[in-house]
Amino acid sequence: MSRPRKIALVGNPNAGKSALFNALTGARQKIANYPGVTVERKSGRLVLPTGEPVELTDLPGAYGLDPTSPDEEVTSKVIRGQFPGEAEPDVLVIVLDASNLEQHLVFAQELLALGKPSVIALNMVDLAERDGLVLDPAVLEEELGVRVVSTVAVRRRGLTELGEAVASATLRAPGPSLTEIGAVERRVAAHAMAGAAILSETRQRRMHARLDALLLNPWLGPLVLFALLFVIFQAVFAWATPFADALEAGVGALHDAVRQTLPDNFLRDLLTEGIISGVGAVVVFLPQIVILFAFILAMEASGYMARAAFLMDRMMASVGLSGRSFIPLLSSFACAIPGIMATRSITDPKDRLTTILIAPMMTCSARLPVYAVIIAAFIPNETVGWGIGLQGLVLFALYVAGVLGAMLVALILRRSITKGAASGFIMELPKYQLPRLGDLALGLWQRAWIFLRRAGTIIFTVTIVLWIMLSFPRAVPGQSQVDASFAGKIANGLAVVVEPIGFNRDMALALIPAMAAREVAVSSLATTYAVDATDEDREAAELGDQLKGHWTLPMALAFLAWFVFAPQCMSTIAVTRRETNGWKWPAFMLAYLFGLAYVAAGATYWLAVWAGL
Amino acid sequence: MTLDQQPIDRKVRIVSVDWSRLVPEEARRLQALGVDAGAQVSVSQRGVFGGCDPIAIRIGRMIVAVRRAHAQAIEVADAETLFA
Numbered sequence: 067m068s069r070p071r072k073i074a075l076v077g078n079p080n081a082g083k084s085a086l087f088n089a090l091t092g093a094r095q096k097i098a099n100y101p102g103v104t105v106e107r108k109s110g111r112l113v114l115p116t117g118e119p120v121e122l123t124d125l126p127g128a129y130g131l132d133p134t135s136p137d138e139e140v141t142s143k144v145i146r147g148q149f150p151g152e153a154e155p156d157v158l159v160i161v162l163d164a165s166n167l168e169q170h171l172v173f174a175q176e177l178l179a180l181g182k183p184s185v186i187a188l189n190m191v192d193l194a195e196r197d198g199l200v201l202d203p204a205v206l207e208e209e210l211g212v213r214v215v216s217t218v219a220v221r222r223r224g225l226t227e228l229g230e231a232v233a234s235a236t237l238r239a240p241g242p243s244l245t246e247i248g249a250v251e252r253r254v255a256a257h258a259m260a261g262a263a264i265l266s267e268t269r270q271r272r273m274h275a276r277l278d279a280l281l282l283n284p285w286l287g288p289l290v291l292f293a294l295l296f297v298i299f300q301a302v303f304a305w306a307t308p309f310a311d312a313l314e315a316g317v318g319a320l321h322d323a324v325r326q327t328l329p330d331n332f333l334r335d336l337l338t339e340g341i342i343s344g345v346g347a348v349v350v351f352l353p354q355i356v357i358l359f360a361f362i363l364a365m366e367a368s369g370y371m372a373r374a375a376f377l378m379d380r381m382m383a384s385v386g387l388s389g390r391s392f393i394p395l396l397s398s399f400a401c402a403i404p405g406i407m408a409t410r411s412i413t414d415p416k417d418r419l420t421t422i423l424i425a426p427m428m429t430c431s432a433r434l435p436v437y438a439v440i441i442a443a444f445i446p447n448e449t450v451g452w453g454i455g456l457q458g459l460v461l462f463a464l465y466v467a468g469v470l471g472a473m474l475v476a477l478i479l480r481r482s483i484t485k486g487a488a489s490g491f492i493m494e495l496p497k498y499q500l501p502r503l504g505d506l507a508l509g510l511w512q513r514a515w516i517f518l519r520r521a522g523t524i525i526f527t528v529t530i531v532l533w534i535m536l537s538f539p540r541a542v543p544g545q546s547q548v549d550a551s552f553a554g555k556i557a558n559g560l561a562v563v564v565e566p567i568g569f570n571r572d573m574a575l576a577l578i579p580a581m582a583a584r585e586v587a588v589s590s591l592a593t594t595y596a597v598d599a600t601d602e603d604r605e606a607a608e609l610g611d612q613l614k615g616h617w618t619l620p621m622a623l624a625f626l627a628w629f630v631f632a633p634q635c636m637s638t639i640a641v642t643r644r645e646t647n648g649w650k651w652p653a654f655m656l657a658y659l660f661g662l663a664y665v666a667a668g669a670t671y672w673l674a675v676w677a678g679l
Numbered sequence: 680m681t682l683d684q685q686p687i688d689r690k691v692r693i694v695s696v697d698w699s700r701l702v703p704e705e706a707r708r709l710q711a712l713g714v715d716a717g718a719q720v721s722v723s724q725r726g727v728f729g730g731c732d733p734i735a736i737r738i739g740r741m742i743v744a745v746r747r748a749h750a751q752a753i754e755v756a757d758a759e760t761l762f763a
Contacts, residue, residue, distance in 0.1 A: 076735070129708070129711035129712065130711050130730060132707070134704050134707050134708050165740055166739065166740045166741060168713075168739045168740065168743055169712070169713055169740070172711075172713075198761075242718070251712065253715070274742075275723075276724065278724060278735070279724075282724040282735060283724075284724075284726060284727050284728055285727075286726065287727060288728065348752050372744075375744070376724075376733060376735060376744045377727055379726070379733045379744070379746075380726050380727050380728070380732055381727075382730065383746075389744065401723075413704050413705075413708075414702075458713065488747050490701075490702060490705045490745075490746050490748070490749065491733050491743065491744060491745065491746050492705055492708050492709060492712070492743065492745050492749065493743065493744045494712065494734060494741055494742070494744075495741075495742040495743065495744055
């Protein structure tokens with residue numbers, strides 16, 4: 067039995083390949099990296115209408131076989147069967163945006179010239195129709211000599227026909243008109259073919275133009291973007307509350323149930339005070355993370371993200387970067403790891419390095435648990451007028467502090483360490499599209515799963531280790547358990563270093579395990595105070611109340627300022643090492659970010675003390 | 680005249696592109712997007728807060744964002760007079 071045939075989706079960026087891939091494979095997809103390069107490899111299983119199972123791969127979008135970016139290089143090599151360890155695709159499904167034929171047919175001709183069995187998916191015909199464009203696939207079939215199937219990936223239209231066409235696609239002799247011709251001839255041919263295939267055109271592209279007139283307006287556009295970002299951050303705090311409260315109640319109920327069921331021994335304490343308190347303290351932030359990702363995914367799927375990059379280009383240019391850096395940086399608000407990986411679309415190496423180095427300063431979702439706990443405990447839940455909450459405002463200020471810090475660092479880096487020619491900015495602005503709920507749900511599920519898996523592995527392990535280090539050696543009567551423990555002794559050493567910036571021993575203790583992941587700071591604070599709590603106040607051991615009892619407001623603010631900058635995430639360091647091929651840049655990143663965190667926390671503490679807060 | 684000087688939505692045709700003013704990768708990317716002699720283009724949006732950087736240009740059915748420096752390398756002529 068031979069291996070299943072391999073089908074590759076290939077086409078220009080923004081041809082709707084990913085939507086088509088999702089529609090064809092559903093949730094049966096595997097996302098990994100191509101070996102040696104950090105380009106995402108998406109593959110999945112699919113059963114053709116003939117009953118034949120095939121492997122479907124979604125190749126990175128490209129404008130031609132002559133690569134200008136790492137993504138395009140992968141596409142080019144895989145198609146030609148030159149990528150080590152990657153089987154050459156048996157059938158190409160060339161995806162074209164029906165309303166952008168003139169452009170997409172250029173690459174399509176180049177691909178057809180290879181002579182491989184091919185099928186063309188004329189995708190997003192509904193958007194073309196809405197634009198008043200009526201196309202005749204038969205004309206294209208005639209001109210190109212392969213099956214052309216009209217599809218609407220997001221509405222699942224044309225998928226069966228596409229499957230049938232793939233099943234019957236055969237090797238073709240490359241047409242004489244398609245071989246040995248250059249880019250200019252292809253462009254001329256594309257123009258002619260697109261013209262012939264368009265039956266009627268009523269020039270109704272008004273909706274996109276009107277949206278752009280508003281959203282890219284030199285004055286209104288930035289205001290709309292800023293307002294949207296503000297709404298996102300308010301929503302993250304306000305909308306998530308009922309869900310977070312429900313989760314918290316669930317964790318509390320589980321904690322109590324286990325305490326009452328098990329006999330009073332070491333194992334019970336490990337389970338309740340260690341694992342359930344620690345992991346539970348992080349899991350309750352799932353709703354906030356889901357809401358943040360929902361906005362980011364919707365911005366990407368709707369086509370607004372590229373507009374945001376356009377709007378931000380001027381500002382990014384002022385610190386020596388381009389609008390292209392905006393997309394990785396915005397992704398970094400969810401998590402710096404996909405953000406740093408997304409810098410691969412930046413062609414200029416120095417631009418890319420600068421973006422990688424500042425990406426950890428974007429407030430990632432792992433900081434959210436830390437911010438949320440401290441803000442909820444120390445910032446009063448009141449409004450400052452116009453329905454704007456003070457808590458949301460403080461959260462917004464923390465995000466702004468990270469952004470301003472990043473801009474400042476970029477400015478300095480681009481004039482010193484990563485000095486070079488000003489980078490350019492060339493980017494296609496895709497058509498606006500209503501995001502499909504199914505795709506958003508799938509994306510959200512994948513993100514939520516990654517977060518829960520972290521909670522179940524890294525955070526789980528670190529919590530257990532911390533709990534053991536906090537519980538041994540046992541305290542003698544009259545001595546606090548934390549003071550007596552191993553962890554307490556280590557923290558006492560670190561506390562000397564962080565004392566000048568207002569941190570106490572418990573805060574120092576939280577910083578050590580938080581090197582693994584920032585949100586562990588919350589679970590380790592929860593574990594510390596749970597271990598240290600005497601039996602009578604254990605009942606009311608809400609973390610917020612515990613913090614209020616042990617910290618002052620300037621200390622809390624200093625702790626927040628620390629987390630704006632501190633590079634406390636092993637995964638980010640690891641991905642930086644991989645993306646920059648060595649330890650030099652991750653080491654540099656660690657040093658400068660810790661330096662910034664120390665100065666920022668110290669300044670915040672002493673200013674707050676001076677202001678009498 | 681060059682593309683960056685065009686008023687919004689005026690249709691012009693590219694006469695020539697001074698590729699030597701551009702970084703090779705950027706030149707290739709622009710070519711891949713269809714920026715080359717003969718193509719019809721127009722400026723659809725200009726940069727934020729009254730600035731003139733970046734510029735969104737319409738080429739075929741695409742909107743492409745470029746920097747002013749790129750647009751300055753693109754020599755254009757009125758669409759009707761040249762190839763009408």
